[in-house]
Every structure is written in structure tokens, then in C-alpha cells.
Amino acid sequence: MRLISRIMLNTTVVLAVGLSVWSVVFYYVMKDRLVRETDAALMQVAEALMQRYLAGEESLIDGEGSVYTIRFIPVPDEYARSHRSLSFSNQNEEARGRNGRQAVRTVQMIFRQPDNQAVALQVSTPMNAVHNLRMALLWGVVILYGALLVLVLSINYIVIQYSMRPLYVLLDWMKHFDLKHNSAPLVNETGVAEFRQLNNAANQQVERVKRLYEQQRQFIDNAAHEMQTPLAVCLNQMERMQQKEDMPEEMQADLYRLQRPLRRLVRLHKDMLQLTRIENGVYAERTDVDVRALVAGTCEDLSEVFAHKGITYIIKSESPLHVQMNDTLAHQLVGNLLRNAWLHTPEGGRITVEWNAEEAVFANSGEKPLDGERIFERFYQGERKENSNGLGLAICRSVCQQCGFSLTYSFKEGMHRFIWHFGGEKNADFSENRVQF
Amino acid sequence: MKKLLTAILLVAATFGIAKADDHERPTTVDQLPQKAQEFLNTHFKDLQVAFAIEEQKFMGKEYEVIYTDRTEVKFDTNGEWEEVECKYTTVPAAIVPQGIRDFVAQKSMPGIRKIERNTYVWEVELQNGIELTFDKNFQLIGYDD
Numbered sequence: 001m002r003l004i005s006r007i008m009l010n011t012t013v014v015l016a017v018g019l020s021v022w023s024v025v026f027y028y029v030m031k032d033r034l035v036r037e038t039d040a041a042l043m044q045v046a047e048a049l050m051q052r053y054l055a056g057e058e059s060l061i062d063g064e065g066s067v068y069t070i071r072f073i074p075v076p077d078e079y080a081r082s083h084r085s086l087s088f089s090n091q092n093e094e095a096r097g098r099n100g101r102q103a104v105r106t107v108q109m110i111f112r113q114p115d116n117q118a119v120a121l122q123v124s125t126p127m128n129a130v131h132n133l134r135m136a137l138l139w140g141v142v143i144l145y146g147a148l149l150v151l152v153l154s155i156n157y158i159v160i161q162y163s164m165r166p167l168y169v170l171l172d173w174m175k176h177f178d179l180k181h182n183s184a185p186l187v188n189e190t191g192v193a194e195f196r197q198l199n200n201a202a203n204q205q206v207e208r209v210k211r212l213y214e215q216q217r218q219f220i221d222n223a224a225h226e227m228q229t230p231l232a233v234c235l236n237q238m239e240r241m242q243q244k245e246d247m248p249e250e251m252q253a254d255l256y257r258l259q260r261p262l263r264r265l266v267r268l269h270k271d272m273l274q275l276t277r278i279e280n281g282v283y284a285e286r287t288d289v290d291v292r293a294l295v296a297g298t299c300e301d302l303s304e305v306f307a308h309k310g311i312t313y314i315i316k317s318e319s320p321l322h323v324q325m326n327d328t329l330a331h332q333l334v335g336n337l338l339r340n341a342w343l344h345t346p347e348g349g350r351i352t353v354e355w356n357a358e359e360a361v362f363a364n365s366g367e368k369p370l371d372g373e374r375i376f377e378r379f380y381q382g383e384r385k386e387n388s389n390g391l392g393l394a395i396c397r398s399v400c401q402q403c404g405f406s407l408t409y410s411f412k413e414g415m416h417r418f419i420w421h422f423g424g425e426k427n428a429d430f431s432e433n434r435v436q437f
Numbered sequence: 438m439k440k441l442l443t444a445i446l447l448v449a450a451t452f453g454i455a456k457a458d459d460h461e462r463p464t465t466v467d468q469l470p471q472k473a474q475e476f477l478n479t480h481f482k483d484l485q486v487a488f489a490i491e492e493q494k495f496m497g498k499e500y501e502v503i504y505t506d507r508t509e510v511k512f513d514t515n516g517e518w519e520e521v522e523c524k525y526t527t528v529p530a531a532i533v534p535q536g537i538r539d540f541v542a543q544k545s546m547p548g549i550r551k552i553e554r555n556t557y558v559w560e561v562e563l564q565n566g567i568e569l570t571f572d573k574n575f576q577l578i579g580y581d582d
Contacts, residue, residue, distance in 0.1 A: 018441060043461055047503075054487060054507045055524070085488060086463035111488040114505040 003167075004160055011156050015149060023145045030137055035105070038130055039088050042068075042107040046123045050111055053121070069124040075110065080118035085110045091124070103127040166190035170198055177206070179213055217280070224273040231266050238262065264389065271391040274332070275378070278398045283326040286403075291321040291330070291360065295353050298334050302342060310347050316354035323422055325403040333399045336392045337362045337418055343392075344416065352415070360420045369411035376407070464491040469500055470516025477502065477510065480521075480529040484508060522551040527564065536575025537561060 001009075045068055053072060087108050106124040113119055169188045177183065185206065188199045241247065242255050277283070299306075299313055306313055323330070341351045341364035349365035374380045376397040379390040396418075400407040406421045466477060466486055484504040492499045497514030504510075511520040521528045527548030530538065537559060541549065551562035558578070559571040570579040 014441070018443070040461070050488065050503070051507055054503075054505055084463050085465075086461065086490065109488065111503070112485055112505055113487075114485065116485060 004157070004164065007160055008153065008157060012149075012153060015152055019145055019149055023141050027138060027141045030141075031134055034130055034133055034137070038105050038125065038127070039107065042088070042105065042123050042125060043086075046107050046109045046121055049123065050109060050121055053119070054111075054113070067125055069104070069122075071120075071122040073120045073122065075118050075120045077118055079120075080110050080112075083108075083110060083120075090127070103131070105130070163192075166192060166195040166199070170195070170202060174202065179209065183210060217276075220272070220276050221280075224269065224276060227269055228273070231262075231269060235259075235262055235266060268389045268391070271389060271395060275391060275395050275398055278329065278332075278395065278402050281402065283329050283402065285326060286324050287327050288322050289325055289327055289330040291323055291334070291355065292317075292319075294330060294334050295338075295360075298331075298338050299353070302338055305342060306351070309342065309345070311342065311345050311349050311351055313351040313353070316352055317356070319356070321355050321357075321360070323405075325405075329399045329403060333396055333420070336396045337420075340392045340396075340418075341416075358421065358423055360422075361417050362420070363415040363417045365414055366411070366416045367414075370409065370416065372409045372411075375409060462491045462493070464489050464500065466502065469502075469512065470514075472516030473500060473512040473518070474516075476512075476516070476518055480532065481508065481510070519555065520551070520553040522562075524550070526550070528552050533561070534559070534575060537569075537571055540569075540571075540575065540577065 049070060089106050089108070091104050091106055092102070104124040104126050106122055109121045109123075110118055111121065166188050170186065173186045173188070183206065186199055186203050188195070190196055190199070238255060238259055242252065242259075247255075295315060299315065303313070338351070338353075341362055344366060345351060345364045346367070351362075351364045353363075354361050371380075376393050378394040397407050399405075400420065406423070408419050408421065410417045410419065466474060466489055468491070469477075469489070481504065484506060486502060487505040488503045490501050490503075492501065494514075499514070499519075500512040500516075502510045502512075506526075507524040508526075509520070509522045510518060513519050518532070521532060527550055533549060533552060537549075537552075541561075541563070546567070547564040549561045550564045553560040557573065559573075559575070560568060561571075562568045566582065568581040569577060570581075572578050
């Protein structure tokens with residue numbers, strides 16, 4: 001859930017509950033108030049009428065005004081004592097000159113005449129005006145409630161959205177940050193101390209990572225280049241020594257034993273250098289590569305070593321397949337995948353290659369699944385193989401990343417399957433050069 | 438939390454306003470404050486009460502007693518009289534301060550039929566309808582016919 005959604009949800013709940021309570025209470029209080037206002041008006045009229053009655057204005061008796069209905073009823077002392085001298089009541093009264101009844105509010109005042117006779121004065125007023133007012137009030141409250149809720153929530157949303165902009169800029173920048181291709185520093189102008197702190201932290205971290213990456217890259221470059229010459233010299237010297245005719249048999253054997261690790265070292269060095277080159281984007285130019293021809297050619301080249309191990313190879317697909325990538329890298333990728341298959345297929349196994357428009361699958365028979373993630377790491381070797389230096393698959397993956405493809409591994413029906421997706425970055429997150437926050 | 442508190446406050450305020458004023462209840466002379474009862478006994482012993490009412494104000498109460506001869510007396514919450522109005526006679530001379538009495542006598546004005554007082558001023562209405570306003574020291578500060 002996004003931060004803003006969470007905040008909005010919480011605000012809405014709290015506000016809705018609070019406003020509901022408030023509006024219900026407000027409505028009932030106002031309703032009460034309306035009745036009370038009516039009572040106060042009635043009371044005023046009744047008091048004035050009482051004054052006039054006491055003054056002896058006989059014409060008043062049982063009169064009817066335009067709004068008020070008035071009755072003076074002499075009551076016995078008994079009644080006067082047992083009833084409150086001021087009381088309000090709601091009644092239904094026969095509407096004058098109309099059909100049906102209407103609600104009226106009546107005040108009854110019991111007072112004494114000069115001759116000590118108790119008189120009950122009843123003044124009634126129709127309630128329909130009050131009722132209308134009450135309905136208007138109800139609607140008013142409901143509409144106001146809705147409007148207030150919407151208004152407060154939208155203000156809230158806009159304000160939060162506006163204030164949180166630096167945060168979203170920062171997050172967006174993080175999302176698109178890439179050490180190699182998109183490592184521009186964060187530009188995020190803000191006056192908010194907290195966001196400034198976050199920005200600074202992000203920029204500092206990125207600077208640090210960039211520096212470290214650069215140092216590491218330079219070290220590998222230098223080491224690889226500087227090692228090339230001494231290694232070549234060593235190998236040359238050794239070959240010259242072997243060719244000497246007066247070399248004792250024993251020494252020859254020693255030299256041979258020394259030569260093997262040395263050759264391995266040279267190959268390892270070559271592969272590492274290649275890996276660094278690929279990762280540094282040396283092979284940037286792209287051409288149209290005919291994968292079908294490439295696979296067929298490579299298999300042809302390797303057919304002898306395949307046969308040596310009793311491996312059969314089948315190219316299942318015949319459809320033409322062209323991809324846009326660097327020619328050298330394509331050779332390297334296909335070659336490495338097939339060599340890897342050859343290396344890890346047991347005697348008498350088989351290798352199949354098939355493809356469609358989305359992917360190419362290089363499969364070879366095997367016994368149990370491998371660790372699908374770690375096999376692409378440098379120098380990861382489940383079981384140590386004589387001719388493997390542990391860099392083949394790392395180079396493959398590097399090539400794929402460089403060209404915008406992806407490479408995954410799966411194990412199905414007794415076959416190791418290396419799947420080359422032309423679609424691209426399914427496993428982009430495993431890219432080593434991406435800074436993960 | 439803050440919002441809830443605000444809501445509660447609002448509700449309380451609404452209640453308070455609604456509860457506070459204009460709430461009228463019938464009462465009897467026996468239920469008035471002692472001071473008010475004494476005042477009525479002293480000055481209006483002979484009259485017959487027609488109606489008595491107690492009104493709840495924002496702070497305290499106000500009492501009003503109406504006699505059958507239409508004399509009205511109002512008291513504040515402590516039972517101090519605030520207003521006395523007689524429709525047919527003059528108000529009892531004893532309740533009119535000396536300063537006002539002298540002023541009215543000097544100018545040979547008609548009798549006082551209504552007298553009203555609060556913290557700042559005294560107001561009297563004469564039988565010819567003229568209203569006079571005095572300050573605390575019984576100096577005339579205004580009149581209205």
C-alpha cells in the first residue's frame with residue numbers, strides 16, 4: 001500500500017467517525033433547539049395574552065389569531081394544583097378549513113385571576129413550519145457532512161501529494177539509477193530538512209559506490225593487463241626448454257606437469273580479461289547475427305570432441321533465427337553454452353538445441369538439478385571438472401546482460417536447460433552492477 | 438487522537454450552547470431565593486400571584502413573578518430584584534433610591550411605574566411614559582419619551 005493511500009485511509013476513517021458523531025449530535029441538538037424556539041415564541045405570546053386577560057380584555061376569550069389558536073379555560077383549584085403551571089405538549093388537531101389533522105404545539109399556562117379563579121390558557125401553533133425547517137436542517141446536515149468530508153479529504157490529498165514530492169522524486173531516481181548507464185547524481189531541490197537529509201545520504205552512498213566500482217574496475221584491468229606479458233613469457237620459456245634435446249626424461253615429465261597448470265592460468269586470465277571487456281562495454285557495436293548458422297557451425301566445430309565423449313547432438317529447430325547483437329559476443333555465447341554442455345554431459349549423453357522467436361534452449365542430459373542462481377557466478381563449480389575454469393557461464397550471462405537478453409537455468413526431464421531469452425531483462429535484478437537499495 | 442478530541446470538544450460546545458439559555462420552568466413563590474421572598478413579602482404582601490416562572494440563563498437563573506394586577510417583578514439568580522413594573526400604581530417608594538426620588542420630586546414629575554437596575558445604571562419609567570436613565574450616582578444620563 002502506498003504511503004498516501006495509507007494516510008488517506010486513516011484520515012478518512014477518523015474523519016468519517018468524528019464527523020458522523022458531530023453531525024448526529026448537531027442535528028439532534030438543533031432539532032431540540034427548534035422546538036425550544038417554538039416554545040419560547042409560544043411562551044411570549046401566552047404571557048402577553050395573560051397580561052391582556054388580566055387587564056380585562058374580554059374580547060380575547062377563545063379567539064383565533066392567524067397563527068395561534070387561543071383558549072381560556074377556567075379550571076377548578078384541584079386541577080390547578082395537580083398540574084404544572086407551565087407545560088408544553090404536541091397534539092394533533094383538526095385542521096381548520098382543511099382536510100385531515102395537523103400537528104400543533106400547545107403551551108398551557110395556569111394562572112390566577114384576581115378573584116383567585118384558576119384559568120388555563122392554551123395557545124397552539126401549527127408545527128408544519130417547524131417540520132419543514134427540521135427537514136431542511138436534516139438535509140443541510142447531510143449535505144454539509146458529505147461536502148465537508150470530501151473537501152477535507154481532497155485538501156488533505158493535495159497537501160500530502162504536494163509536500164511529499166521530494167520523496168517521490170528521490171524514489172523515482174533510485175528506481176532508475178544504474179551505476180553504468182544512468183548514474184547522474186540526484187537533483188531534488190527541497191527546503192524540508194528531512195528530505196534534504198535523505199537526498200544527501202543517497203548522493204553520498206552513490207558517490208561511494210561509484211568510487212569503489214571504479215577502483216575495482218581499474219584494479220582488474222591493470223592486473224589483467226600486467227599479467228599478460230609475464231604469463232606469455234613463462235609459457236614460451238617452458239616450451240623452449242621442452243624442445244631442448246639434452247633434457248633428461250625426468251625433467252621433461254616435470255616440465256609437462258608444470259605446463260598444465262600454467263596453461264590453465266593463461267586461459268583463466270584470458271577469460272577474466274574477456275569478462276572485464278564485456279562488462280566494460282568494449283563490444284558495443286551490433287550486427288544482425290544468424291543464430292541458426294552460428295549454432296550449426298559451432299556444433300560442427302565441436303563434433304569431434306562430442307564424438308570423443310560419445311555424445312550425440314541434435315539441432316531440433318530449422319526456422320531461421322536472427323538477433324541483433326555483437327558478432328563476437330554471439331560466438332562467445334553459443335560457444336560457451338555448447339562447450340559447457342559438452343563438459344557436463346556424462347559419457348554417451350546427448351545435447352539438444354532448439355529455438356523459437358522468443359528463446360533458444362540449450363539442453364544437455366544430466367542427473368540432478370543445479371543451483372539455478374549460483375551457477376552463473378564466477379568460479380562457482382558444483383563438481384570440479386578438469387577442463388573447466390568456472391568462468392564460462394559467468395561470461396554467458398555477462399554477454400546476455402550486455403546485449404539486453406537474459407539467461408536462465410532450469411532442469412526438466414533429466415536435462416539441464418539453459419534458456420536464452422531474447423526478450424530481455426527477466427533477471428535484471430541479479431545484475432551485479434546494479435546498486436540495490 | 439487530536440481529531441477525536443476536537444470532535445468531542447465540538448460536541449460538548451454544541452450541547453453547552455443548546456442547554457444554556459431560554460429554558461423556562463414554572464415555579465412558585467416558595468421556591469424563590471430567600472431574599473426574593475422577603476422582598477415580595479415586604480412590598481407586595483397584599484397582591485395575589487397569578488404566575489411565577491424561572492428562566493435558565495447562560496449563567497445562573499432569572500425569576501419572574503406576575504401578580505393578578507399585572508405587576509411584574511424580576512429577580513436575578515441571587516434573589517436581588519432587577520425590575521419592578523406596576524401597570525396601575527406606582528412602585529413602592531421604599532425601593533426607589535433617595536437620589537432618584539428627589540430628582541423626580543424636584544421636577545414634580547408623575548409617579549414611577551417601572552424601575553429597573555443593573556450593575557451600571559438605573560432606569561425608571563414614569564406614569565406619563567417618559568423613561569429616565571441614571572448612573573450609579575443618580576446623575577441623569579439620558580431620557581426617552
